[in-house]
Amino acid sequence: MSKRFNRRDVMKIVGGGIAGMVFTPIPWKLIDDLSIWTQNWSWIPVPLKGDINYKYSICTICSAGCPVRARNVGTQPVSLWGIKNHPVNNGALCPLGFGGHHLAFHPARLRHPVKIVHEKNKISTEKVSCADIISLIRKNIESKQTPQTGNLIAMLDDRPGRTVSYAYRAFLAQIPNGTYITTGTDETDSMQGLYEILGTENQEYGFNIEKARTIVSFGAPLLEGWGIPGRMMHARKNGCRILQVETRFSHTASVADRWLPVKPGTEAVFALGLANVLINENLIDTDKLSYQSANFDKELKNYKECIAGYTPAYVAGRTGIKEELIREIAREMTTETPSLVICGREPAAGPFSREEQIAIWGLNFLLGNIGPGNLIVPRRSVPAGASFSETKLASVKKISDLPDHSIRVLMIDEAESGHAIPWQLIERKLVADNPLVISMSPYLAGMTKRADYVIPAPTQYESCQDIPPSFDSQTATYAVSAPFYTPPENVIQPTEFLNRLAEDIGIEKTNGSYTDMIKERTAEIYEKKRGWIYIPHNGRLIETADVFTGQQFWSHLNNGGYWIDEPLEQADNYSISLFGISHDRGSFEKALRQIDKSYPSENTTYPLALVPFGWRGVVDSGPVTPLITKLYQETEFRKGTNRALIHPETGGFSRLRDGAQTTIVTDSGELQVRIEFNDSVMPGVVHVALGPDQDSITGVKEVRIKENILSVCSLKDNGTWRMTPARIGTV
Amino acid sequence: MNNRNKVTQDNQKHPRYGMVVDLDKCTGCGACSLACAVENNQQPATPDMTNRTGNTWMRMYKVHNGKPFPDSRAVFVPMFCQQCDDTPCLYVCPQNAVELDPMTGIVAQIPERCFGCRYCMAACPYESRYFNWWDPVWPEGMEKTLNPDVSPRMRGVVEKCNFCHGRWQRARAKAASEGRRELREDEYIPACVECCPTEALTFGNLDDPKSKIAKLVDDPNTFKILGRLGTKPKVYYRTTRSWVRNAVDRNIYSETKETVHG
Numbered sequence A: 001m002s003k004r005f006n007r008r009d010v011m012k013i014v015g016g017g018i019a020g021m022v023f024t025p026i027p028w029k030l031i032d033d034l035s036i037w038t039q040n041w042s043w044i045p046v047p048l049k050g051d052i053n054y055k056y057s058i059c060t061i062c063s064a065g066c067p068v069r070a071r072n073v074g075t076q077p078v079s080l081w082g083i084k085n086h087p088v089n090n091g092a093l094c095p096l097g098f099g100g101h102h103l104a105f106h107p108a109r110l111r112h113p114v115k116i117v118h119e120k121n122k123i124s125t126e127k128v129s130c131a132d133i134i135s136l137i138r139k140n141i142e143s144k145q146t147p148q149t150g151n152l153i154a155m156l157d158d159r160p161g162r163t164v165s166y167a168y169r170a171f172l173a174q175i176p177n178g179t180y181i182t183t184g185t186d187e188t189d190s191m192q193g194l195y196e197i198l199g200t201e202n203q204e205y206g207f208n209i210e211k212a213r214t215i216v217s218f219g220a221p222l223l224e225g226w227g228i229p230g231r232m233m234h235a236r237k238n239g240c241r242i243l244q245v246e247t248r249f250s251h252t253a254s255v256a257d258r259w260l261p262v263k264p265g266t267e268a269v270f271a272l273g274l275a276n277v278l279i280n281e282n283l284i285d286t287d288k289l290s291y292q293s294a295n296f297d298k299e300l301k302n303y304k305e306c307i308a309g310y311t312p313a314y315v316a317g318r319t320g321i322k323e324e325l326i327r328e329i330a331r332e333m334t335t336e337t338p339s340l341v342i343c344g345r346e347p348a349a350g351p352f353s354r355e356e357q358i359a360i361w362g363l364n365f366l367l368g369n370i371g372p373g374n375l376i377v378p379r380r381s382v383p384a385g386a387s388f389s390e391t392k393l394a395s396v397k398k399i400s401d402l403p404d405h406s407i408r409v410l411m412i413d414e415a416e417s418g419h420a421i422p423w424q425l426i427e428r429k430l431v432a433d434n435p436l437v438i439s440m441s442p443y444l445a446g447m448t449k450r451a452d453y454v455i456p457a458p459t460q461y462e463s464c465q466d467i468p469p470s471f472d473s474q475t476a477t478y479a480v481s482a483p484f485y486t487p488p489e490n491v492i493q494p495t496e497f498l499n500r501l502a503e504d505i506g507i508e509k510t511n512g513s514y515t516d517m518i519k520e521r522t523a524e525i526y527e528k529k530r531g532w533i534y535i536p537h538n539g540r541l542i543e544t545a546d547v548f549t550g551q552q553f554w555s556h557l558n559n560g561g562y563w564i565d566e567p568l569e570q571a572d573n574y575s576i577s578l579f580g581i582s583h584d585r586g587s588f589e590k591a592l593r594q595i596d597k598s599y600p601s602e603n604t605t606y607p608l609a610l611v612p613f614g615w616r617g618v619v620d621s622g623p624v625t626p627l628i629t630k631l632y633q634e635t636e637f638r639k640g641t642n643r644a645l646i647h648p649e650t651g652g653f654s655r656l657r658d659g660a661q662t663t664i665v666t667d668s669g670e671l672q673v674r675i676e677f678n679d680s681v682m683p684g685v686v687h688v689a690l691g692p693d694q695d696s697i698t699g700v701k702e703v704r705i706k707e708n709i710l711s712v713c714s715l716k717d718n719g720t721w722r723m724t725p726a727r728i729g730t731v
Numbered sequence B: 001m002n003n004r005n006k007v008t009q010d011n012q013k014h015p016r017y018g019m020v021v022d023l024d025k026c027t028g029c030g031a032c033s034l035a036c037a038v039e040n041n042q043q044p045a046t047p048d049m050t051n052r053t054g055n056t057w058m059r060m061y062k063v064h065n066g067k068p069f070p071d072s073r074a075v076f077v078p079m080f081c082q083q084c085d086d087t088p089c090l091y092v093c094p095q096n097a098v099e100l101d102p103m104t105g106i107v108a109q110i111p112e113r114c115f116g117c118r119y120c121m122a123a124c125p126y127e128s129r130y131f132n133w134w135d136p137v138w139p140e141g142m143e144k145t146l147n148p149d150v151s152p153r154m155r156g157v158v159e160k161c162n163f164c165h166g167r168w169q170r171a172r173a174k175a176a177s178e179g180r181r182e183l184r185e186d187e188y189i190p191a192c193v194e195c196c197p198t199e200a201l202t203f204g205n206l207d208d209p210k211s212k213i214a215k216l217v218d219d220p221n222t223f224k225i226l227g228r229l230g231t232k233p234k235v236y237y238r239t240t241r242s243w244v245r246n247a248v249d250r251n252i253y254s255e256t257k258e259t260v261h262g
Helices: A006-019 A027-038 A100-105 A131-140 A163-172 A186-196 A228-239 A253-254 A267-280 A286-292 A296-306 A312-319 A322-336 A355-365 A387-392 A425-429 A446-450 A494-505 A516-526 A549-558 A583-595 A626-632 A646-654 B003-009 B029-038 B088-092 B120-121 B167-175 B191-195 B211-218 B242-251
Strands: A050-056 A067-073 A076-081 A114-118 A123-127 A152-156 A177-183 A204-207 A215-218 A241-244 A258-260 A339-341 A378-380 A396-398 A407-413 A436-438 A465-467 A479-480 A534-537 A541-542 A562-564 A608-614 A642-648 A661-667 A669-676 A685-690 A726-728 B017-022 B059-064 B074-080 B096-099 B107-109 B201-205 B235-238
Touching: A027 A067, A076 A100, A076 A228, A076 B029, A100 A726, A131 A152, A131 A396, A131 A407, A131 A436, A131 A494, A131 B088, A152 A163, A163 A387, A163 A407, A163 A494, A163 A516, A186 A204, A186 A339, A186 A355, A204 A387, A215 A267, A215 A322, A241 A253, A241 A267, A253 B074, A258 A322, A267 A296, A267 A312, A267 A583, A286 A296, A286 A355, A296 A378, A296 A583, A322 A339, A322 A608, A339 A355, A355 A583, A387 A516, A387 B074, A425 A446, A436 A446, A446 B096, A465 A516, A479 A516, A479 A549, A494 A516, A516 A549, A534 A549, A626 B029, A642 A646, B029 B059, B074 B242, B107 B167, B191 B201, B201 B211, B211 B235
Parallel strands: A152 A177, A152 A407, A177 A396, A215 A241, A215 A339, A241 A258, A407 A436, A608 A685, A642 A669, B017 B235
Antiparallel strands: A050 A067, A067 A076, A114 A123, A204 A378, A465 A479, A479 A562, A534 A541, A534 A562, A608 A726, A642 A685, A661 A669, A661 A726, B017 B201, B059 B074, B096 B107
8 A cells, every 4th residue: 555745744754854853963063063163263363383492581661670581483472481590580570571572562552753632532643753853842942931931851761770861861961951850759769768868879779688587568569569579579488577567458468467557648657656666665776876877876866856756655546556566566676687677659659758758767777777788788880881971961850849830841751660650740840831742652551642742662672771770679780671573663762862853953962872872881880890690591690700701791681691790898988867868857857747747637528538559560551461451350359440449337428339430539639430348448548549541451442541540639749649638429 | 981080090100280379478469360361372351351251260369358457368369270180060061172181180171172051160169260252362463472382262162271281282292302201390380380479389290299299288288179069179279377278268169250258
């Protein structure tokens, strides 16, 4: 019997087939293939192929100058690593250093001189020639300005001591009203109080951190990036104790052996409280100290009288630290020895005032820490190079020391200090009438966004750069950052720009190229035949005297070598004054009274203390490796810009909830922030983060000048902004 | 037969790599996070990426002691794939995209097999697996800086720490070229271990009783996070402070990946 194959059978076969197919690998394979097809596109990058080789150089992101070993494919670095057991930093690199080779490709990179057009809500760029910019500067130099209208031609350099810094100073010395300035916001400035105590300007000092058993840190981010980070990390690994005197529960405070959360602005009062205990409990070695001061007995008597009022009971009331704990810390400083006191600064919150610094650094004198063989040791300066020693150099000035509205032309060097600089600090020194601001930066980011013109400078590992010693280094050091890349065609080395400008205005140019200048400096170091040079290829320290020729010495440096000077056995004559050389007892006491009054604010309109915070190398808004998002955006490990941390109790008073958007209001303005409750924050204090802008991380299509917390901080005449009275606005 | 059984049935003696993280030494500098990203070609975040959608094989947590100001204390905890011997992610993967390497004990993720179901992410008690929500794109020119030993993964797959497998391959090739089958202790270390400035991370063969790591593992101050789950992680943590141990073990597995409070 035959059965007709009808339509129903066709449907059954098709239906059965579809149902059966589910039990075969076909649909799964299709899903798999579909996902693969939709996942792989031509823009997914393929790593470079080629020979692997290694090169050595030095990181120039900050002034620490950490040595790096680059793993290259051909000539292209694909990763940077520290050099294990390196005598300068023990092989440590900071997170920013690991991404140093990314910066040449940063989206904010400029590859041509540009004019910046400031529009209402954004900024744009127009290509110009270098000659146009030179001509503008020449016109300003030649114009006869009266002192009343401002006539300074200034160069702002936040990384003084480099060969380029001497070139700037030599250039400025030749032009009328040429002024060389620093912002005074870098770590070196935190040493000024120490130099005041020592009464010396020419003798440099560094720290023998490795020898310290205890470090009492006043606000220094010791474990987050201070000085050469590897040194502190190494000391910590070897058991160095850290007592952190800081209002904020910072990363360093979190893992310190003791966190001493003083009320904001009372660090100096706390230091004087410790000094009071040290002196009154006879914890100091007066016999040893008497050798360091010309009139020691009189000096000590005066100082003792000056700080007599800072009893532990009084200081406890001012700082919020218990009286007994103050005594305990002072005793600990003399039992857990040797103990070093560091006056630091929070990278975003600005430096301590000179008087606060004197009060803090003075503890080191009482502990007998100063002098050769101690914890604060003298070191030699690195010579500037033959051309500059003989040339007249413009003196170094701090921007806050200049009169307001005095700068007509401001040129800004590309290298940033890693610390925050409020634009107001600079802006108020510019003439009101059409100032000319020129940035020599590789990027359209940070302060460059405020400029009128940009000369694109070479970036990291694109040109030969020299590295003078970090401020904390215990001996003089010198190194050369050898380039890995050739800079793009229209990128101009700042010294080359200065030479073109010098030619145009008819003054003397510098000798040869920038590399020649650095070579000349190296030759002068070599001639002294002192110290050692560390060779990274084989990990050996060679005596400078054993290097046969200057050319060989240069070759070592140009291949990642690091010159390290011998320790200085004898310092220049100094006589310590605990009030600082620019103060007498009266003026010091007056300044202390001012400091003591600063917190809490009596102003009921602004009952909170606003203290900004951030991370070295990031708060200056300069470009950072885009991979920094691993710490800022993809995790909340570090707080992004305008995140305001407050104690829940403070939030309760202001009727806020966690995560609320609100405004912080100060005398200087207001800023939108996002509130984050954190019960580790001192009640009555608001900490606002200064993080990287999106355009300094991955670049943005529309570049804007964004206001940050520094815009609303009260900037004092001495260039500090550590604490600002504030209130939280309406939700 | 799954990969885990291969380890036990293979008569050849192979290393079983693990790590000890000394929480008392970690300063939370974050160098390990960046070094890991550079070594393993992890892409930077797009502007809309958040802490829940980011891709951080080595993730830093700040764990608090739970006490308010001024008694707050905190510890930094680097968290990454714990390389479990009893591997939940391996069991749940429908694609065999997770492999427990019998040669090393390392839990590997095979992106070519993964089709992004994310079962493994749900199964991982350490939240140490990350889904690639975006195409791996670097700023123009920066793709030249990619590590040639590691392929960038495509969008739509899960990825995680593999103890820098590219480095293991490199070290093994070098040893083979010198006629050796076994690697020396310092010959293969992951990027995070190499870069740690305080030497808070110790890496090595857990089965070698002479190794530094084996001695650390025997220390009574060493513990496993969420050890009670029985996943047998090969990453250990170490601290002499009891509050740290309690806070980390109790709270690292939290509902968000933000700062953890004890």
